[in-house]
Amino acid sequence: MTTSTRTIAELDAGQTIQAYEVMRELRPHLTDPDEFVELVRAQRREGYRLVVSYEADRVVSLAGFRHLNSLYAGSHLYIDDLSTLPDARGKGxxxxxxxxxxxxxxRLGCVGVHLDSGTPRHDAHRLYLASGFVIPAFHFAKSL
Known part of the structure; x- marks a missing residue:
């Protein structure tokens, strides 16, 4: 998909490194580009995919997602990661x-799209709500 200011494209495994700078905005603990590529490689074996938005030839935004099936949601895409570089925010x-x-x-016959979002990410929440998402539950987690 191309507009006058952006191109949307899915990255293949050999292009993963192009997403590193944008992913660091969302996941600052990923400090090693090679480790990032390896982590994404492992996730790709589990169905993880990366789609990016280019401004000219620079990746400025990304979505990482997986196709899942669950009893509560049926067949759906789950967005693990959605990030945009600060200087590209507000441009769509x-x-x-x-x-x-x-x-x-x-296209895949899914019945929905799901994602989780950190509670302080109010700008992201506004985008999700404006994009048709609803808040049907709380997400609970436990560290072990």
């Missing part, structure tokens, strides 16, 4: 990626 990149993921979910 994340919204375009969400629309791309919606279309991919439809």
């Amino acid at each position: 990149h994340a919204g375009a990626l969400l629309r791309w993921v919606d279309e991919e979910a439809r």
Whole structure:
């Protein structure tokens, strides 16, 4: 998908490194680019995919997602990661990626798209709500 200011494309395994800078905005604990590529390689074996938004030839936004099946949600795409570089925010990149993921979910016969979002990410929440997401539950986690 291409507009006058952006191109949306899925990255293959050899292109993963292109997403590193954008992923660091969301996951600052990922401090080693080679480790990032290895982690994504492992996730790809579990169905993880990366789609990005380019501004010119620079990746400025990304969505990482998986196709899952569950008893509570049926067949759905789960967005693990959605991130945009600060200087590219407000230009529609994340919204375009969400629309791309919606279309991919439809293509795959999914009944929905799911994601979790950290509680202080109010700008992201506004985008999700404006994009048709609802808040049907709380997410609980326990560290071991």
